[in-house]
Amino acid sequence: MMNLMHWRMVVAVADTGNITRAAERIGMTQSGASQALALIEETLGVQLFSRENRQTLPTAIGLPVIEQARTMLVALENIRSTVDATKDIQRGTIRLASFPLVLTTFLPPLLRQFNRLYPGIQVVALEVSDDEVETLLSDGLVDVGVALNPAPARNAGRLGRDAWVAVLPGGHPLARRSNEQGVSLEELAEQPFVLATGGCSTNARSLAADAGLQLLDVRAEVREWSSAFTLVRENIGVTLVPEMTLPTHRQGLRVVPVMPRIDREFALVVAPDKEPSAAVRALLGMLADRNPCGSGLARDGGVTFNTFVD
Amino acid sequence: MMNLMHWRMVVAVADTGNITRAAERIGMTQSGASQALALIEETLGVQLFSRENRQTLPTAIGLPVIEQARTMLVALENIRSTVDATKDIQRGTIRLASFPLVLTTFLPPLLRQFNRLYPGIQVVALEVSDDEVETLLSDGLVDVGVALNPAPARNAGRLGRDAWVAVLPGGHPLARRSNEQGVSLEELAEQPFVLATGGCSTNARSLAADAGLQLLDVRAEVREWSSAFTLVRENIGVTLVPEMTLPTHRQGLRVVPVMPRIDREFALVVAPDKEPSAAVRALLGMLADRNPCGSGLARDGGVTFNTFVD
DNA sequence: CACTGCCATTAGGAATGCTACTGCCATGAT
DNA sequence: ATCATGGCAGTAGCATTCCTAATGGCAGTG
Numbered sequence: 001m002m003n004l005m006h007w008r009m010v011v012a013v014a015d016t017g018n019i020t021r022a023a024e025r026i027g028m029t030q031s032g033a034s035q036a037l038a039l040i041e042e043t044l045g046v047q048l049f050s051r052e053n054r055q056t057l058p059t060a061i062g063l064p065v066i067e068q069a070r071t072m073l074v075a076l077e078n079i080r081s082t083v084d085a086t087k088d089i090q091r092g093t094i095r096l097a098s099f100p101l102v103l104t105t106f107l108p109p110l111l112r113q114f115n116r117l118y119p120g121i122q123v124v125a126l127e128v129s130d131d132e133v134e135t136l137l138s139d140g141l142v143d144v145g146v147a148l149n150p151a152p153a154r155n156a157g158r159l160g161r162d163a164w165v166a167v168l169p170g171g172h173p174l175a176r177r178s179n180e181q182g183v184s185l186e187e188l189a190e191q192p193f194v195l196a197t198g199g200c201s202t203n204a205r206s207l208a209a210d211a212g213l214q215l216l217d218v219r220a221e222v223r224e225w226s227s228a229f230t231l232v233r234e235n236i237g238v239t240l241v242p243e244m245t246l247p248t249h250r251q252g253l254r255v256v257p258v259m260p261r262i263d264r265e266f267a268l269v270v271a272p273d274k275e276p277s278a279a280v281r282a283l284l285g286m287l288a289d290r291n292p293c294g295s296g297l298a299r300d301g302g303v304t305f306n307t308f309v310d
Numbered sequence: 311m312m313n314l315m316h317w318r319m320v321v322a323v324a325d326t327g328n329i330t331r332a333a334e335r336i337g338m339t340q341s342g343a344s345q346a347l348a349l350i351e352e353t354l355g356v357q358l359f360s361r362e363n364r365q366t367l368p369t370a371i372g373l374p375v376i377e378q379a380r381t382m383l384v385a386l387e388n389i390r391s392t393v394d395a396t397k398d399i400q401r402g403t404i405r406l407a408s409f410p411l412v413l414t415t416f417l418p419p420l421l422r423q424f425n426r427l428y429p430g431i432q433v434v435a436l437e438v439s440d441d442e443v444e445t446l447l448s449d450g451l452v453d454v455g456v457a458l459n460p461a462p463a464r465n466a467g468r469l470g471r472d473a474w475v476a477v478l479p480g481g482h483p484l485a486r487r488s489n490e491q492g493v494s495l496e497e498l499a500e501q502p503f504v505l506a507t508g509g510c511s512t513n514a515r516s517l518a519a520d521a522g523l524q525l526l527d528v529r530a531e532v533r534e535w536s537s538a539f540t541l542v543r544e545n546i547g548v549t550l551v552p553e554m555t556l557p558t559h560r561q562g563l564r565v566v567p568v569m570p571r572i573d574r575e576f577a578l579v580v581a582p583d584k585e586p587s588a589a590v591r592a593l594l595g596m597l598a599d600r601n602p603c604g605s606g607l608a609r610d611g612g613v614t615f616n617t618f619v620d
Numbered sequence: 621c622a623c624t625g626c627c628a629t630t631a632g633g634a635a636t637g638c639t640a641c642t643g644c645c646a647t648g649a650t
Numbered sequence: 651a652t653c654a655t656g657g658c659a660g661t662a663g664c665a666t667t668c669c670t671a672a673t674g675g676c677a678g679t680g
Contacts, residue, residue: 019658034658035660054656
C-alpha cells in the first residue's frame, strides 16, 4: 500500500477496466498487476474492483479510493514538473562584488541563508573598493554588487542602513556630550583625528569633503577599523566610523552620534539594462521577502571570507 | 521515489528539521532515513534539504516538493478514512421480497449492478405473491420489498412502470383495432378469455373486478405467461398481460393497447417507520441515481433466480 | 582535548516485487 | 459437444529493494 507503483496500477485498471491492458500500459505483467491489486485490496481489507466477466470495474468503495489515488499521482507528477521547472536555480554561479564593510556584516548571514536555500548555486564574493562596484557590474565581470544609496528606479535589494558615529577617548571633552545632542562634523574635523578607511573610498575624509570641510589634524591613517579603536583608546585622536564596525567591548571608548546624522543605505544591485539570471533573481528575491517584514538579519561581523561554496 | 514511506520520511524531516528524530518518529533507523532521503534526492536529481550543522532544512526547491508530498500523504490518509467510514457497506445481507414479474424483469439488472458496486453485500431475493410483500416488510422478515403504486410519501425507489395490454389471436375481430383506438376492458371481458396470473393476485380478473366488471367466459387459467400466449395462438381466447411479459417472437399474436390505459408503477420500499440499514440505503440510492436521468435499465427478462451471491 | 549531536557510508540479510508459467472459468464459435 | 479465446488468479524463483547494525566523519561545546 506504500508503493505508488501499485496505485498507478489501481488507476490504470480503473481507466482501462481491464487488468491485462492496465498492466501492459504500465509495462508490467498481467500477473504482477493482479498481485498488486490483490495486495492493496488485502491491505485495505476492501474490494476495490469487481471482477466481471470481461471487465474489471470499480466498486462503490473503489470509486472514492481511486479518486484519492489519482490525487496522489497528480501530486507526484507535480513534484516532477516542479523539479523540471527549477532547473535554472539548481546549479549556477553568482559573482558578487562588495566592499569589505558589507562583505563582513550584512552579507554573511544573507549568503549563508541563500546557500541553504539554493545549495547548487555558488556565490563567489569579490572584495573590492566601493567605487569599483559599478565598473565591474557594467563590464559584466560580476553579476551583482553592493551599492550605496542606489537610485530608487534601480532593481535593487535592500540590505540595510547604517549611520556614522564618532568614537572618542573616554576623557575627551566631547565625550561628555549627550547622545541626543551628539557632535557635529565640524567639531570632529577640528580634533586630532585617527582616519580609518576600511578599504573604502567613502570615509571620514570624503565625508568631510562632501560637507565642505577638511580634517585639520590627521594623526594616523589606518585601514583596519580595529586599529583605529586601539589608537583612540591610546588617546591619539578621535575617529569617525560606520556604526556597525564598533567592537563589542568598548572600554576606554565613548561612542557619540554625529548630528545631523550621516546615513547611508546598502543594497544589492545588478547592472542596469541587463536581465539578471534566475539565480540572481532568487538572491534579490530573498531580500524582497525579508525587507518588508523588517530585518530578521542578524549582525554577524568579523568574519573574513571571499567565497561561499556549496 | 515510488515508495510512499520515503515521502513520509521527507515530510517528517521537514517537520522536525532533523533526520534522526524524523526517523524515530516513523520508527526507522537514522541510517534508513538518511538513505531514503538520499535516494529520493538522487532520483529527482535535486537537493531537497540543506544539511546544516544541527538541523536539516528544506531548500527553495524542497519547499514546494514537500507540499506535494504532504498532498500525497493526505490523500493516502483519506483513502484510509474512506475505507473505515464505509465499513457498514462492506458486508451485509439484504432480504428482498418481490413477486415474480418484477423479480425476473426489473430486478436482475439492478441486482447485478448492485452486486458489482457492493460485492460484500448479499442480496437474498424471495419470490412471493404481491399481496404478501407488505406483511413481510412490517413483520421484519425482509428488509425491502417491491410495491405497486406506493404512496408518494413513502421512501421508495422507483423501478419503472408498465401497462397492461391485450393479446389476441391473429384472426380475432378485435385484432383489427388500431393501436390508437385500442380495446376497452369491457370488450375484453366479454371475449373467451385465457386468464394468466403470473403468480400475482393482481391479474386480469382482479382488474376487471376493480372496474366493476367480470370475465364472462374464462376458458383457461394458467400461471405462466408463456402458457397463456400459446393458448391464445391456439385461438382458445384472448388474454390480458403486463406489457413486459410479451415474448420477443409474436407470430400469430396481435398485441393491442387497452384503452383507457391501465398503468402501474413498481418501486422498492422499506417498512414504514423503520430506519433502513446502510446497505438498503445504498440499494435505494442506486435507483435514485438513475431514475432522474431516465432509465438506462435494460430489459433482461426470462431469468429465474432466487439469490444473488457475491 | 574529549564529548556530543548529527549525518553519511558500508555490508549483509530480509522482505518485497516482478516475471514466467500454469490453471481456471466463462463466453462464443464451430 | 467441443474447442478456442480472453481474462484473471496462483505458484515458484529470482532480482531488486530496503532496512538494520555498526562505523566513521564533522562541527560545535565544555
